[in-house]
Amino acid sequence: MTSGERTAKTPSDPVGFETHDHAGCISSALAAAETYCATEGLRFTPVRRQALEILLQEHRAVGAYEMLDRLRDAGFGSQPPVAYRALEFLVANGFAHKIERLNAFIACAHPGAVHSPAFMICRMCQSVAEAQSAPSRGALGDAARAAGFQIERTVVEAEGICPSCAEKVEA
Numbered sequence: 001m002t003s004g005e006r007t008a009k010t011p012s013d014p015v016g017f018e019t020h021d022h023a024g025c026i027s028s029a030l031a032a033a034e035t036y037c038a039t040e041g042l043r044f045t046p047v048r049r050q051a052l053e054i055l056l057q058e059h060r061a062v063g064a065y066e067m068l069d070r071l072r073d074a075g076f077g078s079q080p081p082v083a084y085r086a087l088e089f090l091v092a093n094g095f096a097h098k099i100e101r102l103n104a105f106i107a108c109a110h111p112g113a114v115h116s117p118a119f120m121i122c123r124m125c126q127s128v129a130e131a132q133s134a135p136s137r138g139a140l141g142d143a144a145r146a147a148g149f150q151i152e153r154t155v156v157e158a159e160g161i162c163p164s165c166a167e168k169v170e171a
Helices: 022-040 046-057 064-073 080-092 138-147 163-170
Strands: 096-099 104-107 116-122 128-133 156-160
Touching: 022 046, 046 064, 046 080, 046 104, 064 080, 064 104, 080 096, 080 104, 096 116
Parallel strands: 116 156
Antiparallel strands: 096 104, 116 128
16 A cells, blocks of 8 residues: 555554555544534534644644643643643544543544544554454453443553554564
């Protein structure tokens, strides 16, 4: 695959480590967010849009204070609530996820899709790929059912080495 190509993705495909048209990725995600907000009557303010764009620019998680610095550099103020409110909106509306292990945020690779994301975090370069998980199936689902517990939300995060870093280690 060349740097300008991208294969079609489904919620079960990992997103984040493959080469793709990154400018197209960003513009289509922003357009989808604008459409969703207009349809749902949500305010997609300039600061929220800029915060999403910042998350989309990287395939790694961005901490709230890095987000605040980048928003400040873009002219949106320097008070922590500026970043936290924008990130809270993005997470609440499915445009971003919080990576608990890193206490940071990443743009959702499958906005609009009902899914339980699993995150693969490279311990070397901090890039993050998002894939689909099925917590109600497998060992966790079996344990929950045995306990009479209903899973509502899970956070699956795996740490390891991404393909690019693995190639560097092997070389």
